[in-house]
Amino acid sequence: MHDIRLIRDDPDSFDRGLARRAITPQSARLIAIDERRREIIGRLQTMQERRNAASKEVGQAKAAKDEARAAALIEEVGRLKQDAPAAEAELAAIEQELTATLAEIPNIPLAEVPDGPDETANVELHRVGSPREIHDPKAHYELGEALGLIDFEAASRMSGARFAVLKGQVARLERALASFMLDLHTSEHGYTEIAPPLLVRDEAMFGTAQLPKFADDQFRASFDFWLIPTAEVSLTNLVREQILGEAELPLRVTAGTPCFRAEAGSAGRDTRGLIRQHQFTKVELVSVTAPDKALEEHERMLACAEEVLKRLDLPFRTVTLCAGDMGFSSQKTYDIEVWLPAQNTYREISSCSVCGDFQARRMNARFRPADGKGTRFVHTLNGSGVAVGRALVAVLENYQEEDGSIAVPPALKSYMGGLERIERAS
Structure with a gap:
């Protein structure tokens, strides 16, 4: 606001x-x-x-x-x-x-944000890792179905399109990814884990600017509640209508939750596979800071999200979004894009955004400076740390073997009970 x-x-x-x-x-x-x-x-x-x-x-x-x-x-x-x-x-x-x-009016881009109308004007910052040579790479959905561990038909019978049933070791792999990310962010990056509500009221969705402009992209569970499209909603609203002390900042929180999106504007896009689902899992990072610390926190958050992909040894690139490609609440956004061999391209797996006081005004979230003189609006930041479903896609495709099995990344072996390889269920 x-x-x-x-x-x-x-x-x-x-x-x-x-x-x-x-x-x-x-x-x-x-x-x-x-x-x-x-x-x-x-x-x-x-x-x-x-x-x-x-x-x-x-x-x-x-x-x-x-x-x-x-x-x-x-x-x-x-x-x-x-x-x-x-x-x-x-x-x-x-x-x-x-x-x-x-x-109804979006946030104003920072001066340093590149100009441009859409993703074609985004500016690449760096690339990390090199894609490995894979002869005739298979898409994640082909791999999962051949292993008998991803079932789109069963999901369609009960829920329709854009849902999937994960089975056996692929289901465990998704859980392992979320646990790995949460452990990394809480034990090494200083975030506090939160188990937030998945159902929120209008005021919470308004606070993070999902409402009113993007109502069609959301799932309404009842007259009173919405299903969260991202844990950003629940985590950022922790400071709703609060006055924090400056000593409490920065506040850093994380959550791994199911997320729900109607994908109203994505007809015809990513119709196969796990890239664009109505229900998916994501580990979210949220920071609440004093105004003069927000840009520094943005760089820190980006590094925390990138570290997930570094530990998983997944090739990625990071871009600065141009003004025309940023989200509604953002002043500046970095996207991290992971390499997907079957598509022969990089695809978004995390967006890290600094929002200034845009969301704080909508939530009336303030802090009292150390000198005790009045109150000021906090600044908020959010980022995926990272999207678990897309990380699952990236692991399946980047760690595929010629026989159709999936090697387990070293960082995940302890979460997978020491399993070295995911093979077809007998």
Whole structure:
């Protein structure tokens, strides 16, 4: 959520930032709504001041035995009291309009974010690892089905498209990946593990900006609850309506959870396999920081996510997203893309974003500086550490053997009970 005061103070800068996301100027419309709001506030203040003054004058008139004036003043006080609810309702409506309008506008990219309309303008930072030579690499779904350990048909019979049943050692491999990631982030990277709710209310989804703009991408479980599309929602909302002490920052939390997405805008994309599912597992990283520490924390979070792929010995590259390819809440985003041999390309496995105070304003999450002077909005960051389902895809494809078996990465062997290789179930 944007601060209308900052928009008022520098509308041109605000519109230039939106233009980098190919959004038409919005400042004039927002300022016009705000001016109506301020006019109503001024009118209400004038009414209240006059009501207070007239009430005092009633006593003075009575003391002076000026009954006619006292009666006129009492009538004026009554009229002002009667008019106030209509003005208050008008104010509530205009404030709701301003909030709703602001809620539909994405965050402003940082100056260092590259310009561009879409993923073609993203800037590669570095590559780590080299893809191994695999003769005629098979896709993960071919490998899993041949092993008898991934069953899309059974999932389709019970749930429809974009679901899968994992069996035996592939199911264990998914669990091993999540446990490995959580252990790494909690024991070495300083994150606290959280087991959060998977069902959240409208306010939580609004706080991290999944609502209202992206309602069609979500699954509504009932009138009161939404299934989380990512643990970012639950973890970031831990500080909702809280005032933290500066000494409590940075707050670093992680969770491995099922996630649920409608994938409303992905018709025809990744229709086979595990890349784009309605239900998937992800290990999420969330940091809450003071404003001056956010960019440093962003680099740290990226390094934590990259370390997962380094330990798994999976080739990857990291890119900075251009302004036109960033998510709604982000000021700056790094994507980590893992190598998939069957597609002969890199595919996203993690996005690490810094959001500034954009989400904090929506959640009213603040901190009190060490000097004790007032409160400020915290800055929030989130990143996948990493997407477990996509890591499973990457392990299956990068560790495939000529006979169709899957070698177990050394980092996962202890989580797999010492198993060296995943083979067809007998």
